[in-house]
Amino acid sequence: MIEDYSKISPLRVLEKSSLKELGPGNLGVLMARAGVGKTACLIHIAFDKLIRREKLVHISLTDGPEKVASYYNVIFYDLVKALNIPYEQDLRVLMEQNRMILAYLNRSFKMERLRENLGNLVQFGGFTPQCLIVDGLEFLEAGRGIVEGFKSIAREFQAEVWFSAVTHRHIQEINDRGIPNPLHEMDDLFDIILQLQPDATGVHLNLLKDHDTYGTPVAGIRIDPSTFLATGREG
Amino acid sequence: MAEDIQNVRNIGISAHIDSGKTTLTERILYYTKRIHAVHEVKGKDGVGATMDSMELEKERGITISSAATHCEWKGHKINIIDTPGHVDFTIEVERALRVLDGSILVLCAVGGVQSQSITVDRQMNRYKVPRIAFVNKCDRSGADPYRVTRQLREKLNHNAVLMQIPIGLEADFDGMVDLVTMKALRFGGEFGDEIREEPIPEGLVAEAEAEREKLLDAASMFSDDLTEAILEERVTEDLVRAAVRKGTLLREMTPVFVGSAYKNRGVQPLLDGVAHFLPSPLDVENTALDLDREGLEISLSPDPDAPAVALAFKLEVSPYGQLTYLRVYQGSVAKGDDLINMRDRKKIKVGRLIRMHAEKMEDIPKAGAGDIVALFGVDCFSGDTFTDGRLNCSMTSIFVPEPVISLTVKAGDNKSEAGLAKALNRFIREDPTFRTHVDQETGQTIISGMGELHLDIYVERMRREFGVQLEVGMPEVAYREAISRKAEFNYTHKKQTGGAGQFGRVAGYMEPSQDGEYEFVNEVKGGAVPTEYIPAVDSGFRKCLAKGPMLGVEVLGMRVVVNDGQSHAVDSSELAFSTAAVGAFRQAYPKAAPIILEPIMKVAVECPSEYQGNVMASINQRRGTILSSAEDGVFTAVEAEVPLSEMFGYATTLRSLTQGKAEFTMEFAKYRRVPESIAEELKAKAADKKKGGHK
Numbered sequence: 001m002i003e004d005y006s007k008i009s010p011l012r013v014l015e016k017s018s019l020k021e022l023g024p025g026n027l028g029v030l031m032a033r034a035g036v037g038k039t040a041c042l043i044h045i046a047f048d049k050l051i052r053r054e055k056l057v058h059i060s061l062t063d064g065p066e067k068v069a070s071y072y073n074v075i076f077y078d079l080v081k082a083l084n085i086p087y088e089q090d091l092r093v094l095m096e097q098n099r100m101i102l103a104y105l106n107r108s109f110k111m112e113r114l115r116e117n118l119g120n121l122v123q124f125g126g127f128t129p130q131c132l133i134v135d136g137l138e139f140l141e142a143g144r145g146i147v148e149g150f151k152s153i154a155r156e157f158q159a160e161v162w163f164s165a166v167t168h169r170h171i172q173e174i175n176d177r178g179i180p181n182p183l184h185e186m187d188d189l190f191d192i193i194l195q196l197q198p199d200a201t202g203v204h205l206n207l208l209k210d211h212d213t214y215g216t217p218v219a220g221i222r223i224d225p226s227t228f229l230a231t232g233r234e235g
Numbered sequence: 236m237a238e239d240i241q242n243v244r245n246i247g248i249s250a251h252i253d254s255g256k257t258t259l260t261e262r263i264l265y266y267t268k269r270i271h272a273v274h275e276v277k278g279k280d281g282v283g284a285t286m287d288s289m290e291l292e293k294e295r296g297i298t299i300s301s302a303a304t305h306c307e308w309k310g311h312k313i314n315i316i317d318t319p320g321h322v323d324f325t326i327e328v329e330r331a332l333r334v335l336d337g338s339i340l341v342l343c344a345v346g347g348v349q350s351q352s353i354t355v356d357r358q359m360n361r362y363k364v365p366r367i368a369f370v371n372k373c374d375r376s377g378a379d380p381y382r383v384t385r386q387l388r389e390k391l392n393h394n395a396v397l398m399q400i401p402i403g404l405e406a407d408f409d410g411m412v413d414l415v416t417m418k419a420l421r422f423g424g425e426f427g428d429e430i431r432e433e434p435i436p437e438g439l440v441a442e443a444e445a446e447r448e449k450l451l452d453a454a455s456m457f458s459d460d461l462t463e464a465i466l467e468e469r470v471t472e473d474l475v476r477a478a479v480r481k482g483t484l485l486r487e488m489t490p491v492f493v494g495s496a497y498k499n500r501g502v503q504p505l506l507d508g509v510a511h512f513l514p515s516p517l518d519v520e521n522t523a524l525d526l527d528r529e530g531l532e533i534s535l536s537p538d539p540d541a542p543a544v545a546l547a548f549k550l551e552v553s554p555y556g557q558l559t560y561l562r563v564y565q566g567s568v569a570k571g572d573d574l575i576n577m578r579d580r581k582k583i584k585v586g587r588l589i590r591m592h593a594e595k596m597e598d599i600p601k602a603g604a605g606d607i608v609a610l611f612g613v614d615c616f617s618g619d620t621f622t623d624g625r626l627n628c629s630m631t632s633i634f635v636p637e638p639v640i641s642l643t644v645k646a647g648d649n650k651s652e653a654g655l656a657k658a659l660n661r662f663i664r665e666d667p668t669f670r671t672h673v674d675q676e677t678g679q680t681i682i683s684g685m686g687e688l689h690l691d692i693y694v695e696r697m698r699r700e701f702g703v704q705l706e707v708g709m710p711e712v713a714y715r716e717a718i719s720r721k722a723e724f725n726y727t728h729k730k731q732t733g734g735a736g737q738f739g740r741v742a743g744y745m746e747p748s749q750d751g752e753y754e755f756v757n758e759v760k761g762g763a764v765p766t767e768y769i770p771a772v773d774s775g776f777r778k779c780l781a782k783g784p785m786l787g788v789e790v791l792g793m794r795v796v797v798n799d800g801q802s803h804a805v806d807s808s809e810l811a812f813s814t815a816a817v818g819a820f821r822q823a824y825p826k827a828a829p830i831i832l833e834p835i836m837k838v839a840v841e842c843p844s845e846y847q848g849n850v851m852a853s854i855n856q857r858r859g860t861i862l863s864s865a866e867d868g869v870f871t872a873v874e875a876e877v878p879l880s881e882m883f884g885y886a887t888t889l890r891s892l893t894q895g896k897a898e899f900t901m902e903f904a905k906y907r908r909v910p911e912s913i914a915e916e917l918k919a920k921a922a923d924k925k926k927g928g929h930k
Contacts, residue, residue, distance in 0.1 A: 064390050065863030065874060066353075088749075096876075101863035105389055106382065108866040117847065117864060124852035125861050 004083050008229040009048040010041050010205055013194060013221045017210040022162070022192050024130070025155045027147070029163040029183065032196035036203065038164040039135055040228040041196060043075045045162050046133045050098050051091075054130040057118065057159075058101045061109050061136035065101040068135075072099070078227045100127055111149035118157055132161040139165050139182040147189045167195075177214045196223065205230075240537050241515045243605045244313045245562070247332060247364070249355045250341035255371045259341055259496040259505075260304075260315060265426060266503055267306035267313070303549070303560050303607050305590045305597075311510045314607040332362040334548045334562040334607065337513030339505070340368045344378035344404075344493070347867070348386040349841055349898075356391050365483050367490045367508050368393075373401050374408040374495040384491050386867070393489040394482070396453045398508065399501070400446050401493045402436060411493050411501055412439055414447045415475050420504060427499025453488060454478035476511050483512045516605030521564050523620070523628040526577070533628065535565040537604035542566050542625035543574070550617050550665045551609075552700075558589070559613040561602075564630065566623060568608070569601040574621040577629045583621070587611045616664050638670050638683035639834040639879055639903050641711050642690055644697070645680065647704030654701040655680070662693055669693060677924075683713070686901065687883060712834055712880045714917060715906055716783030716790045718827035721746035726822050727801070728815035736806030739764075739815035741772055742799035745823050751792040751906075753780060764800035764812065771809035772797055775816025784821070785829055786921045791906060831914045832906035834879040840889065842897030844871045849892040857881035858910075876904055 006012065014020055022028040030045070032038045049056050060068045076095060080088045102117055121127045134150065154161045167180050175184035179193060187193060193209035206220040222231045250256045264270045303316050316335060332338070338359060342352060359366060368387060370380040380401055387395035399411040402419060410421040412435050419436060423429040435443050451470065455462040458478035464470045482488030492508050494501015516537050523544055524530040535544055543566030551558045561568070568574065572585045589609040590597045602608040615621075620629045646652040659671045659682070670683040684690045687710060697703045725742040741764060748754050755773045764772065776795050783790040800815075838859065840850045844866060850873050854861055859877035882901065889897050909917065 065865050066390070067392070069863070096862070097860055100861055101865075103863060103865035105865055105867040106385060108868055113844070113866060117866070120848035120851050121861070124848045124855060126855050127861065 005048065005051050005079070008082055008231075010044050010221070010223060010228065010230055011048045012230045013205050013207055014192070017192065017207060018213065019211060022160045024158040024160060026191035027151055027154060027161045027163065027189060028192035028194070029165050029190050030194045030196065031165045031167050031180065031183065031208075033167050033169055033198075036196050036198055037223075037225070037228050038166070038196060039071060040075060041205070041223070042133055042135055042162060042164045043071055044228055046072070046099070046131070047075060047079060047095075049131045049160075050095050053094065053098060055127055056099050056131045056133060057121070057127075057129040058099060058133045058135070059114065060101065060103045061134070063103065063136070064105060065103050068101050068103065078229070082227060082229055100125075100129070111146065111153075114149075115153060115156075118153065122157070129157060129159050132157075132159050134161060134163045137163055137165070139186070144186050144189070147186050151189055178208055179214075198225070202231075203228075239312075240517050240603065240605045242311045242510075243515050244311055244509055244513050245316075245334065245336045245516065245605065245607055246313060246509060246513055247316045247335045247338040248341060249332075249338055249359065250352060255343065255496050256341045259339075259369065259371060259502065262426075262496045262499065262502045263313075263315065263506060264304065264306055266428070266506065267308050269304065269306045303591050303609070305607070308506045309510060313506075313509060316607075332358055332364050334546060335362075335364060336516055336519045336605075337509070338364050338366040339509065340366045340489075342368060342370050342383050342387070343375075344370045344373045344380050344383055345375050347379075347383045348390045353390060353839070360486075363486065365486050365512075365514055367483065367492065367505075367512055368395060369501075369505050370491060370493045371496055373404055373493050374406065374498045374500070376405050378404050378408070380404075380491070380493045382868070387489060387491065394453060394487055395489045395491050396450050396479075397446050397493075398450065398479070398490045399493050399504065400439065400443055402439065408495060408498065408500065411504070412443045413504065414443060414450050415472050417443065417447065420501075422500045427502070430503055450479075451475065454482060457482040457485070457488070480512050484514050484518055521630075523564070523626075523630050526627045526629060535604075537565065539567045539603045541604075543568055543572070543621075543623040544626060544628060544630070545574070545621045546630045547613070547615050547617060547619045547621065550615070552661065552665075556612050558591070558609045558611060559615060560591070560607065560609050561621065563602050563604050563606050563608070565604050567601055567603045568621075568623075570599075572623065575624045576615055577620040577622060577627070578616065581614075582624075583610075583613050583615075585610060617667060637713070637903075638668060638685060639713050639836075640686060640690060641681050641683040641713060643674075643679045643708035644682055644694070645706040645708075647706055651703040651705065654703040655697060655705070658693075658697045658701040658703060662696075679708075685903070710883060712878075714786055714788050714834075714909070715832040716785050716788055717792050717830055717832050717906075717908075718745060718747055718790075718824065719830050719908075720828045722823040722827035724819035724823035725799075726815055726819035728811055728818050730811075731806060736803070737808065737811035737814065738801075738803035738806035739768065739808075739811035740801035741797055741812065741815045741819050743795065743797040743819075745793055745795050745820075745827055748792045748794040753777070753792070754794040756794065756796040758796055758798040759800060760798075763802070764797065765802050765807070768802065768807065768809060768812040769797075771813040772800075772816045775813035776820055778813070779817055779820040779824075783829070784824055785918055786831060787925070791832060830908045831917055833909045833913075835876050835904050835907045836879050836882060836901040837904040838875050838877045838882070838885075838899055838901045840873045840875075840897055840899040842871055842873075842893050844869055846893040846897055847871045847873065850889070850897060853885070853888055853892055857885070876907075877901075878907075878909075879903075 030038055030042055046056055046058060058068055085091055150161050165183055171181045173181035173184055177187060179187040187209060190209060191211050195206045195208050197204045197206055203223040203225045204220050205223050224231050248256045248260055303314060306313050342348060370383045372378060373380055384395045384397055387393040399413055401408060402410045402412060410419060412419050417435060419433040421431045421433060423431060451465055454475055455465055455478065458481060461474045461478040464474050479488060479490055483490060490508060490512055492501060492505045494505060496502055521535045522532045523535055525533045545561045545563045545568055547559050547561055549560035568585060570585055570588050574583050574585060588599050588602060590599050591609050646655045662669045663671060668685050673680055682690060694705060694707055697705055721744055723744045727740040728737060730737040755776065757769050780790040842850055847864060851861055854875045854877060857877050858881055859875045862874045862876060865872045889899055
């Protein structure tokens with residue numbers, strides 16, 4: 001299953017990166033305009049980890065656990081179809097046992113609470129996360145401090161952290177390293193920056209930052225706009 | 236008559252325990268003049284709220300049995316079913332939702348949308364019940380109806396829209412602004428009987444206007460007329476209400492009311508809301524299964540002259556005898572009529588027709604479609620369908636979950652034995668999730684139900700109501716067996732010596748089924764097994780599934796495919812093929828890697844955030860899987876899946892871990908494989924029991 005999924009996972013884009021992965025203690029981000037499919041793509045990244053039996057915590061800053069779980073269920077069925085899995089139960093068990101959802105409703109998110117929650121999970125829940133998926137963080141509002149907080153958590157728990165970030169059509173700001181708003185003033189904190197870019201021919205997933213290298217040449221893949229899985233063609 | 240039905244409202248009041256729904260019901264009865272004084276749950280005056288009809292409920296301050304009651308409000312006939320709040324009794328809620336057309340979802344302004352509200356809401360979705368929300372206890376410290384409305388949107392995905400905003404909160408709560416009339420409502424008199432309509436307090440005008448905008452925005456999605464009226468600035472109250480009603484009936488909008496039943500504020504406007512926004516029986520499509528046409532679904536019409544169809548949804552023992560609550564779906568039922576019970580075809584005569592008000596009653600001559608009434612002395616089960624004989628149909632059954640927990644009960648003396656039998660006989664008629672049987676091997680009487688508290692209540696009732704001296708065993712969970720891989724069989728049953736011979740061969744395979752149900756597939760070609768014997772093969776396998784070889788418990792989720800076999804012109808018979816199937820099962824089962832399954836409960840714990848670690852530890856120690864943890868203000872809700880066998884006594888543990896500040900609910904989620912070490916223990920125990928049984 002791992003090999004099959006590797007061929008269609010959006011994280012195939014990292015095959016061309018220097019470390020071939022984000023790596024523990026590091027931050028990665030998936031940027032796109034609203035409605036392009038960030039959350040779906042982010043959850044595929046989550047499945048990439050789950051299929052490798054990594055423990056994963058999905059941190060939602062807007063939606064409740066039930067809604068997040070329902071996103072996973074939708075993607076789950078896409079995957080069952082795409083991978084032609086005969087006994088889907090095994091994948092479901094894998095997902096349920098290795099994924100944990102932390103939701104912060106009504107603006108209850110605080111970095112200290114997150115640290116405590118993760119600590120409780122490790123100490124009392126017997127669940128040591130290897131990957132954190134953070135959906136719904138408003139980078140403009142959150143500012144550098146919050147991202148630095150995540151960086152410190154990533155190091156403390158030796159976990160990869162993947163974010164989604166919304167770019168806005170009306171804000172064209174891009175820094176001289178090619179990183180658009182809202183990350184243009186904090187791109188140094190991220191180790192991998194990906195961008196989902198729709199155009200007339202489909203959706204492309206481009207690698208904007210690969211650890212210390214910016215704008216890696218020919219480093220993108222095509223994404224199927226209906227499933228958000230890699231199509232197997234170059235971007 | 237249609238006009239009459241249009242003004243009938245069959246509503247439930249569902250909520251989290253302690254949200255104040257019994258107090259709310261009491262106030263509704265007071266304002267609709269069905270009672271003349273108000274009491275409280277656990278009332279100091281020792282009377283107790285009128286809707287809590289059982290002694291035990293009064294003592295525990297919780298509502299266990301539904302009691303139906305009737306009242307009238309501004310020309311509307313409202314039938315109310317008070318429903319229990321504890322998850323162990325959800326069959327009561329399920330039953331209520333089956334017969335109701337709409338519901339009030341009561342939420343605590345402090346606690347908000349709690350775990351039980353989520354469970355109840357899920358059940359309402361299953362029965363497609365439109366609802367309005369009432370944010371109660373706005374007078375309590377920490378009350379925040381705005382937060383609760385947001386939670387309705389975020390946690391329950393409701394399009395929740397405030398119909399009112401509170402005037403003051405907590406100790407200063409003093410009425411509300413109606414966003415449709417744009418008037419302030421205040422409540423005077425000893426019990427809030429006198430409603431004063433006043434101009435909106437100056438400090439609230441801007442907020443009221445902003446919230447009204449939101450209401451109009453939401454309502455206009457359901458009415459082009461309203462959209463036009465908004466553009467032309469000629470919005471009327473009727474237009475807004477009609478649009479909100481449409482959205483509510485479609486279950487795409489949930490109007491939210493605020494108040495404090497205890498402080499007598501906001502109940503009358505809520506009743507107006509029931510009349511304005513909840514459906515009448517005419518707005519709801521009800522169906523039955525036509526038994527003359529292989530269960531074809533037919534629509535029932537509220538026409539009073541159509542053949543009568545009614546559903547018995549609740550049995551209750553009253554001081555005057557057994558009461559059967561009926562909802563009439565089609566036609567009418569009058570005193571003196573004959574009705575036929577579709578289950579056993581027995582005829583009953585309608586002696587007295589009663590409209591219930593908790594413990595008091597009112598005789599009525601006739602009940603029409605949409606009415607909820609009670610009959611005296613009818614021998615039936617909860618869920619039975621009655622018709623006047625002109626139709627042969629059955630109402631679709633209420634979803635009844637399988638019991639997950641059992642315990643043994645033994646009468647302490649001879650006198651108690653008769654009482655025990657009487658009690659069990661009554662409970663199984665009242666509650667389809669309560670089951671009882673005698674274990675063939677040990678001769679013990681076993682009762683089964685939906686949870687520890689569920690069975691606790693029945694044990695208490697046996698003692699109190701039936702005076703039974705009872706010895707109660709340890710609770711046991713309902714384990715199941717299943718296979719985990721495909722295995723082939725090819726078995727010949729042959730007995731051809733002396734007398735009539737028996738011959739049958741069946742071949743094929745068994746494998747786990749995807750949906751967890753038993754499936755029998757006939758792929759036999761060329762008549763290797765004659766068609767007339769195929770049902771016998773199926774029945775042979777079914778017989779084996781009732782008692783698995785490992786623990787002697789039911790086998791779940793097996794797909795059996797028979798693709799070959801052989802018959803004998805003289806010696807083959809149904810018995811021979813059924814026996815061959817039993818042999819085939821025994822041959823293949825051990826090769827199909829059988830496993831033991833245990834019931835897994837979905838557990839939701841809510842606690843102040845500082846106890847999150849303790850709660851997680853308690854779940855982890857119980858072999859639980861934590862699914863999520865949601866922070867909302869200072870509260871955390873942890874959701875997990877935990878084996879039922881590990882949940883005994885959890886309420887006590889949780890209390891001590893959190894200084895009594897946490898609460899939990901649980902409901903059956905699924906069956907899951909038990910770990911190998913536990914499976915071995917269970918097998919050894921089953922073997923011991925078998926040995927003991929044979930001694």
